[in-house]
Amino acid sequence: DAGITQSPRYKITETGRQVTLMCHQTWSHSYMFWYRQDLGHGLRLIYYSAAADITDKGEVPDGYVVSRSKTENFPLTLESATRSQTSVYFCASSESGFNQPQHFGDGTRLSIL
Amino acid sequence: QQPVQSPQAVILREGEDAVINCSSSKALYSVHWYRQKHGEAPVFLMILLKGGEQKGHEKISASFNEKKQQSSLYLTASQLSYSGTYFCGTVITGTASKLTFGTGTRLQVTL
Numbered sequence: 001d002a003g004i005t006q007s008p009r010y011k012i013t014e015t016g017r018q019v020t021l022m023c024h025q026t027w028s029h030s031y032m033f034w035y036r037q038d039l040g041h042g043l044r045l046i047y048y049s050a051a052a053d054i055t056d057k058g059e060v061p062d063g064y065v066v067s068r069s070k071t072e073n074f075p076l077t078l079e080s081a082t083r084s085q086t087s088v089y090f091c092a093s094s095e096s097g098f099n100q101p102q103h104f105g106d107g108t109r110l111s112i113l
Numbered sequence: 114q115q116p117v118q119s120p121q122a123v124i125l126r127e128g129e130d131a132v133i134n135c136s137s138s139k140a141l142y143s144v145h146w147y148r149q150k151h152g153e154a155p156v157f158l159m160i161l162l163k164g165g166e167q168k169g170h171e172k173i174s175a176s177f178n179e180k181k182q183q184s185s186l187y188l189t190a191s192q193l194s195y196s197g198t199y200f201c202g203t204v205i206t207g208t209a210s211k212l213t214f215g216t217g218t219r220l221q222v223t224l
Contacts, residue, residue, distance in 0.1 A: 042115070042200060042216040043155065058211060090154060098204050098212045099143050099162070104154035 003027075006091050006105035013081055014113050021076045021108045023091030031094045032074040033102065034058075034066065036087040043090065049074055050097075081112045114139055116203045118215040125191050125222050133186040133218045135201030144177050144184035145202040145212060148195075155200060158186075163206070191222045 004025040013019050025032065034046040035058075045058030047066040055066050063085060065077045078085055089108045094100040116137045125131055135144060146158040161177035161184060172189040188195055198217040204210045 040216060043202075043214040045211060045213070048211070059213070098210065099160065101145075101157040101160065102147075102155075102212070103157070106154050 004091060004093055004103055004105045006089075006108050008108060009106065010109050012111045012113065015081055015083060017081050019078045019081055019110070021078075021089055021091075021110070023074045023076070023105060025072055025074075025091075025093045025103075027093060027095075027103070028071060029093035029095050029103075030071075031097055031100070032068065033092040033094075034064070034074070034076045035090045035092065036060065036085075037090060037107075038087050046076065046089075078110075083112050086110060086112045114203075114205060114213050116201055116213065116215040118199075118201055118218050120218060121216075122219040123221070125220070127193060127222055127224055128190050129222075131188045131191060131220060133188075133199050133201075133220070135184045135186070135203070135215055137182040137203050137205070139182065139203075139205040140207075141177075141179060141182050141184075141203050142206045142210065143204045144175070145204075146175055146184075146186050147200045147202065147214075148197045149200065149217075150197040158199075188220070191220075193222050193224070196220060196222045 007022045033048045035043040049055045049068040091105040092102040094102045144161045147155040149155040175186045177184045200217045202212045202214045
């Protein structure tokens with residue numbers, strides 16, 4: 001089925017470890033986004049991508065790395081996880097930019113011990 | 114640049130109306146509204162572009178006053194299914210502007 005899928009749905013890891021969250025969309029949308037959601041902060045943009053091989057920082061990019069070698073995939077990597085990165089992470093996509101509806105994946109709940 | 118939403122939370126009885134406000138200190142190009150049910154992903158409701166248009170879908174509508182840099186979401190004759198957290202997002206006028214979300218308004222509709 002068409003849509004946007006994230007994996008894993010839940011992840012527990014330890015501080016200092018590297019962890020990669022996956023995001024895959026089947027709509028061929030140009031734009032993809034990564035957000036983190038924390039109580040009291042709403043949704044905060046980490047990184048976004050306008051097309052394959054084009055990525056840019058959002059509001060809270062420190063500690064995260066992204067890549068987009070194919071239009072449909074947009075993985076997010078925490079190179080050395082810290083407890084402050086415990087959060088719910090949402091991937092989203094839109095057809096052509098920030099002024100289009102964004103379609104969100106179901107989220108990854110990440111706990112860093 | 115994060116928009117401010119009010120109220121932070123509201124409890125309604127089924128059939129009552131509610132208004133959720135979103136304001137910005139910057140000139141806005143667009144306002145976006147999303148609803149998120151507990152444990153689920155945010156779901157797009159509507160986008161309002163500069164021009165002051167009012168949009169609606171069934172009993173949920175919104176307005177955008179670009180002069181005041183404000184938007185309001187109107188929920189009419191609320192249903193139990195309207196419960197959730199409503200987020201506004203704003204794109205400020207200017208190049209390279211990103212969508213920035215407010216902290217949300219929690220709406221609970223009871224019998």
